[in-house]
Amino acid sequence: MTTRKITFTLPNYIVRGAEGGIILGDFNNWNIDRGIPLHKNENGDLTVTIELISGESYQYRYLLSDGRWENDDSAHEYWADSSVSTENCVIHVSAATEDKDDVHDIPEKKVTAKKKKAAPKKEAPKKKILTLKNDLSKIEGINKQISSLLQQHGIETYKELGKSTIKSLKDILEDAGPKYNNCNPRTWPKQAKLAAANKWKELEELHKELKGSK
Secondary structure, eight states, X not given: OOEEEEXXXXXXXXXXXXXXXXXXXXXXXXXXXXXXXXXXXXXXXEEEEEEEXXXXXXXXXXXXXXXXXXXXXXXXXEEEETTTTXXXXXXXXXXXXXXXXXXXXXXXXXXXXXOOSOOOOOOOOOOOOOOOOOOGGGSTTOOHHHHHHHHHTTOOSHHHHHHSOHHHHHHHHHHHOGGGTTOOOTTHHHHHHHHHTTOHHHHHHHHHHOSTTO
């Protein structure tokens, strides 16, 4: 059984005032008593390195010392957990025989082949392209249901939401039915652009001015 050492990092703009926390997931059966402690770096990030089985996928989340559950923006994707009405982070641990496709993966060893008779050249295997999704519910006015609705229309990141027009967003909401009639997407692109640029303080100040994203 091959394993890889994976370093998880929760950035300081999500950590905020928390002094520490633990990481929970499939790798410890979501058991708080077996939660793996996070270490705080000088820049305020929380990190931990875990050895996981190659070729497997794991769901996980962070539980911070101030009681907050948080996801990070470096997950390979997010998986909706209907039992608790939330989304878990997902990481895919690449197999040892695959090209490195995750910034968390340990470096592969270089292999020097012995000289043999010339053989036909083989095309290098294509690297997997992983689509990183952002947690759109961090945008004022977008809940988990609306986030899922936007993802169904190909809007999965802050950058994509920031490029969307207000008219196209209204069309998506109208087509989804009357329960979204009270949703106003007027500020969603503006908020998304701030999130995409990691301007979280500016976004927080904007949230204080908004009521229902209007």
